[in-house]
Amino acid sequence: MTDTRNIMKRPGGETPAPREERYRIPQVDICETEDSLILLADMPGVTEKGVDVSVDEDVLSITGHVSPPQEDSRPLYTEYEPLPFRRVFTLSQEIRRDGIEGKIANGVLRLTLPKAEEARVRKVPIKTQ
Amino acid sequence: MSLVPWKKREESRPLVGLQREMNRLFDDFFGRDFGIEPFRGPGQWLPALDVSETDKAVLVKAELPGLDAKDVEVSLVGGVLTLRGEKKEEKEEKTKSFHRVERSYGVFERAVQLPCPVKTDQVEATFKNGVLTVELPKSEEARSKTVKVKVG
Numbered sequence A: 001m002t003d004t005r006n007i008m009k010r011p012g013g014e015t016p017a018p019r020e021e022r023y024r025i026p027q028v029d030i031c032e033t034e035d036s037l038i039l040l041a042d043m044p045g046v047t048e049k050g051v052d053v054s055v056d057e058d059v060l061s062i063t064g065h066v067s068p069p070q071e072d073s074r075p076l077y078t079e080y081e082p083l084p085f086r087r088v089f090t091l092s093q094e095i096r097r098d099g100i101e102g103k104i105a106n107g108v109l110r111l112t113l114p115k116a117e118e119a120r121v122r123k124v125p126i127k128t129q
Numbered sequence B: 001m002s003l004v005p006w007k008k009r010e011e012s013r014p015l016v017g018l019q020r021e022m023n024r025l026f027d028d029f030f031g032r033d034f035g036i037e038p039f040r041g042p043g044q045w046l047p048a049l050d051v052s053e054t055d056k057a058v059l060v061k062a063e064l065p066g067l068d069a070k071d072v073e074v075s076l077v078g079g080v081l082t083l084r085g086e087k088k089e090e091k092e093e094k095t096k097s098f099h100r101v102e103r104s105y106g107v108f109e110r111a112v113q114l115p116c117p118v119k120t121d122q123v124e125a126t127f128k129n130g131v132l133t134v135e136l137p138k139s140e141e142a143r144s145k146t147v148k149v150k151v152g
Helices: B008-012 B014-030
Strands: A028-032 A036-042 A051-056 A059-064 A074-078 A085-090 A101-105 A108-114 B049-053 B057-063 B072-077 B080-087 B097-101 B106-113 B124-128 B131-137
Touching (some): A036 A085, A051 A101, A051 A108, B057 B080, B072 B124, B072 B131
Antiparallel strands (some): A028 A036, A028 B097, A036 A108, A051 A059, A059 A085, A074 B049, A101 A108, B049 B057, B072 B080, B080 B106, B124 B131
C-alpha cells in the first residue's frame, strides 16, 4: 500500500509542487466477501468520465479528476482543494485481474475484485459413516 | 475560537488537520472567529466545506460522497446556513471481514455564517456526484457595496 501524503505543504515551508503533480488521497473501505474483495473510495465531484482505474502487473491505480472551480469566484474559506484524487494499491496474486469491475455513483467509486479460483474458500464435505 | 475535538482517526484524515490549521490561520489573521464553527460530537463526521463568492452570489460547497439529495437538509436562518444529514453505513451482504475502514458515516451538521446579506427566496441547492452546492444570490445592498473610485 503506497500512501504519499503530499496533499498540503505547510505555509512558509517548501514551495508547493506544480498543480498537476499534487493530488488528494481518497478515503477507502475494503471488505472481503466469499468470492471477492470490495473497495469503496470516496471521490466527491468525480464523474464516470473523470475516473480512471488501471492495473499494471501488481499495481492497482485509482485516479479521479474533478472539475476546476468557477473561474470568477474568489475563495472565502477553503477546506479542500479541487485536486485530482489518486491512490495506489498492491494486488496479491489471489485477485483475478481480468474480472475487476468498477462503477461510480454519488462520488463513491466501487470496485469489485474477484478472487482467483485457488483463493476461494472451499468447503470440504465431511462424510459420516 | 473554533474548536475541533481531538479524535484518534485524525491522522488518517488530513483535511481535519488542515481545517484546524486554516482556522488558526484565519483566527491569527483576523484576530477573531471567522464565523465557521465545526460541530462534531460522538458518531458524527465533519464533511469538508468550501465557501467562495462571485460578484453576484455566495457559493457554499460540501463534499458528501455516498449521499443522495434526499439525505441532506439545507436551511437558512438569520444569515446562518446550516447543512445537516446522515450517511448510513453501506452494509455489504456476505461480508466476511473488513480490511480497511477509513470512510466516515453517521450524522453531520455544519453551520456557516454568510459574509453578506442574501436573497433568501432565491437560494438554490444542487447535489451532484457527491458534492452539494448551495448558491445564495447576494442582496442588492450587498452587491452595491463595491464602489468604484476613480483615480486621476
